[in-house]
Amino acid sequence: MGDAWSKLSSAFLAIAVFFALILIVFFIAGRIRGRLQTPLAGIIFLGPAVILLIMGLVVPAIRTIGDSLYNASGKEFIGMANYSWVFETQTDVLVNTLLWIVIAPVASTALGLTLALLLDRMKRESISKSLIFMPMAISFVGASIIWSLVYEYRDPSQQQVGLLSQIVMWLGVQDPPNWILWSPFNNYLLMVIMVWIQVGFAMVVLSAAIKAIPSEVVEAAELDGATGWKLFSRVTIPMIRSTLTVVLITIMIAVLKIFDIVRTMTNGNFGTQVVANEMYAQAFVQFDVGRGSALAVVLFVAVVPLIIYNVWQLRKERAIR
Amino acid sequence: MSVEAHEVIAMPQPAKESIPEAARRKMSSPWASAVVVLITVIWTVPTLGLLITSLRPAADAQNTGWWTWFTSPAVTLSNYGEVLTGGATIPGGITPYFWNSFAIALPAAIFPLILATMAAYALAWIPFKWSTGVFFAIFALQVVPLQMALLPLLQMFNLGWSIGPIPIFPDLNKPGSEQSLLAGTYIPLWIAHTMFALPLAIFLIHNFMAQLPRDVMEAAKVDGASHFLIFRKIVLPLAVPAIASFAIFQFLWVWNDLLVALTFAGGTPDVAPITAYLSNIKGTYGAQLHLITAGAFIAIIVPLIVFFALQRFFVRGLLAGSVKG
Numbered sequence: 001m002g003d004a005w006s007k008l009s010s011a012f013l014a015i016a017v018f019f020a021l022i023l024i025v026f027f028i029a030g031r032i033r034g035r036l037q038t039p040l041a042g043i044i045f046l047g048p049a050v051i052l053l054i055m056g057l058v059v060p061a062i063r064t065i066g067d068s069l070y071n072a073s074g075k076e077f078i079g080m081a082n083y084s085w086v087f088e089t090q091t092d093v094l095v096n097t098l099l100w101i102v103i104a105p106v107a108s109t110a111l112g113l114t115l116a117l118l119l120d121r122m123k124r125e126s127i128s129k130s131l132i133f134m135p136m137a138i139s140f141v142g143a144s145i146i147w148s149l150v151y152e153y154r155d156p157s158q159q160q161v162g163l164l165s166q167i168v169m170w171l172g173v174q175d176p177p178n179w180i181l182w183s184p185f186n187n188y189l190l191m192v193i194m195v196w197i198q199v200g201f202a203m204v205v206l207s208a209a210i211k212a213i214p215s216e217v218v219e220a221a222e223l224d225g226a227t228g229w230k231l232f233s234r235v236t237i238p239m240i241r242s243t244l245t246v247v248l249i250t251i252m253i254a255v256l257k258i259f260d261i262v263r264t265m266t267n268g269n270f271g272t273q274v275v276a277n278e279m280y281a282q283a284f285v286q287f288d289v290g291r292g293s294a295l296a297v298v299l300f301v302a303v304v305p306l307i308i309y310n311v312w313q314l315r316k317e318r319a320i321r
Numbered sequence: 322m323s324v325e326a327h328e329v330i331a332m333p334q335p336a337k338e339s340i341p342e343a344a345r346r347k348m349s350s351p352w353a354s355a356v357v358v359l360i361t362v363i364w365t366v367p368t369l370g371l372l373i374t375s376l377r378p379a380a381d382a383q384n385t386g387w388w389t390w391f392t393s394p395a396v397t398l399s400n401y402g403e404v405l406t407g408g409a410t411i412p413g414g415i416t417p418y419f420w421n422s423f424a425i426a427l428p429a430a431i432f433p434l435i436l437a438t439m440a441a442y443a444l445a446w447i448p449f450k451w452s453t454g455v456f457f458a459i460f461a462l463q464v465v466p467l468q469m470a471l472l473p474l475l476q477m478f479n480l481g482w483s484i485g486p487i488p489i490f491p492d493l494n495k496p497g498s499e500q501s502l503l504a505g506t507y508i509p510l511w512i513a514h515t516m517f518a519l520p521l522a523i524f525l526i527h528n529f530m531a532q533l534p535r536d537v538m539e540a541a542k543v544d545g546a547s548h549f550l551i552f553r554k555i556v557l558p559l560a561v562p563a564i565a566s567f568a569i570f571q572f573l574w575v576w577n578d579l580l581v582a583l584t585f586a587g588g589t590p591d592v593a594p595i596t597a598y599l600s601n602i603k604g605t606y607g608a609q610l611h612l613i614t615a616g617a618f619i620a621i622i623v624p625l626i627v628f629f630a631l632q633r634f635f636v637r638g639l640l641a642g643s644v645k646g
Contacts, residue, residue, distance in 0.1 A: 041548035119357060148607070
């Protein structure tokens with residue numbers, strides 16, 4: 001336990017020092033009266049955050065863009081060569097990533113919507129909601145290990161250990177493949193893990209949106225004879241449209257950035273590589289700063305329009321209300 | 322936490338149930354319930370499989386499906402024992418990494434929180450010329466993915482960073498060696514996590530700050546209280562629920578993070594968190610099902626406890642704020 005103690009105590013020490021510093025600064029600055037007080041307060045309150053943001057996000061982002069124009073060691077300027085490399089030789093990675101950002105968000109949102117609608121009609125929904133949401137609390141790595149057990153392969157002559165192989169055999173298939181190695185289907189199996197995690201998020205957000213539809217609107221529609229599917233498509237969906245979009249795009253952004261699943265399950269092999277993992281591989285395994293940076297910029301460029309669109313949607317939604 | 326998005330999903334309060342609505346719920350469709358129950362079961366089964374496998378003897382776990390455990394139950398805690406302290410198969414236990422995760426996540430939840438609350442207060446209540454611009458710039462920084470900042474930040478920690486002759490971040494070399502003094506400490510991790518958490522944190526807490534009652538703030542100023550006093554005595558106590566929600570999210574986010582951990586902590590037991598350890602043993606010892614499932618369960622037990630105990634905060638934070646990226 002000595003190890004635990006020393007580790008935790010260094011954490012607590014850091015926290016204590018942090019608070020002490022802040023309190024000291026507050027105390028000293030609080031004593032200064034007069035015209036200087038407000039600007040000083042402004043600097044003290046805002047300064048640390050702004051400095052950290054500049055050092056931690058702004059400057060590194062600019063440097064990364066710069067680094068992407070240099071070679072692997074960062075010494076030689078090579079212009080757009082890294083980007084040519086990305087778009088000419090890494091097309092399978094790009095295509096894969098595209099598949100991911102289309103299929104995983106759509107599947108998660110659709111399933112989340114279905115669950116939200118069904119849960120709306122249930123009496124005791126909170127247990128189901130908890131359990132379906134639970135995968136969001138565990139790490140991607142943990143989720144990957146959970147699902148690697150499901151996808152585990154054994155020779156058909158042996159007893160099966162992976163749930164998927166077993167189910168497939170019970171359904172009559174004699175010779176289930178080694179799922180993780182089976183390209184291109186393995187990509188979709190990895191997406192299943194993402195969907196498993198994200199459905200809870202979609203479900204909770206859409207459930208709140210559905211419950212927020214004013215009951216008068218629903219009653220009026222029901223009085224007009226709209227039930228079941230008609231109610232769903234003519235009333236429910238339009239009223240939650242912007243929430244649907246926000247959920248969809250939020251998951252898309254997550255899918256773009258997450259490399260944990262691919263790294264843990266296949267490390268990008270067997271045709272499963274995506275941009276986020278390739279960036280990590282180039283930067284930290286191949287030590288190619290130029291290519292790693294170029295991939296990061298590609299990610300950045302892909303994410304920015306999504307976020308802008310999302311923010312625009314949210315403002316529209318707020319304006320409606 | 323594994324979701325990614327910095328959008329505010331501000332939900333209006335759910336409309337109070339009218340009588341027809343309540344009636345509709347009571348006459349709920351059993352068909353709908355059945356489908357939901359089925360999906361819930363499907364959702365829980367994989368995790369159940371993990372748990373059961375981790376409790377089975379090695380031979381059982383490697384050679385038979387976990388579902389056969391129900392017909393021939395055999396339970397052992399030795400997998401957990403071996404994973405915790407290390408053993409013949411996987412040298413080096415998970416325990417140091419477990420404590421690393423705590424030691425990283427606790428400060429990494431608190432630091433951004435406090436700094437963000439201070440910044441949010443300033444942006445909301447200390448009027449100055451560029452406050453809107455600064456706020457918008459901070460909000461916009463949410464678009465920058467972690468990947469854009471990692472390499473230069475790593476360089477900064479290892480080699481320092483100066484503009485011309487001015488050292489912005491000192492080059493903290495151990496005397497006589499290439500290695501930075503920071504290597505093998507948690508400090509780069511704390512700083513990195515704090516930096517990355519700030520844009521979203523400031524945005525969320527600012528939402529809250531802006532809604533504080535103006536008259537209370539004005540009254541305090543008229544009484545001659547300094548901003549520091551107002552912050553400490555009035556704002557902070559009021560902000561506790563908002564801060565608590567964010568703190569929980571941030572703790573889980575850092576606990577579950579892999580990218581920052583791998584970048585700044587490598588894989589050594591002195592600083593690497595549990596996610597890095599898991600990711601590495603899955604690669605090398607993936608066949609030792611009984612052990613990696615036990616390791617995985619140890620890694621997820623803390624988030625699970627936090628999640629189930631603090632669900633209300635979780636969901637409220639999710640809906641009233643946004644999901645971390």
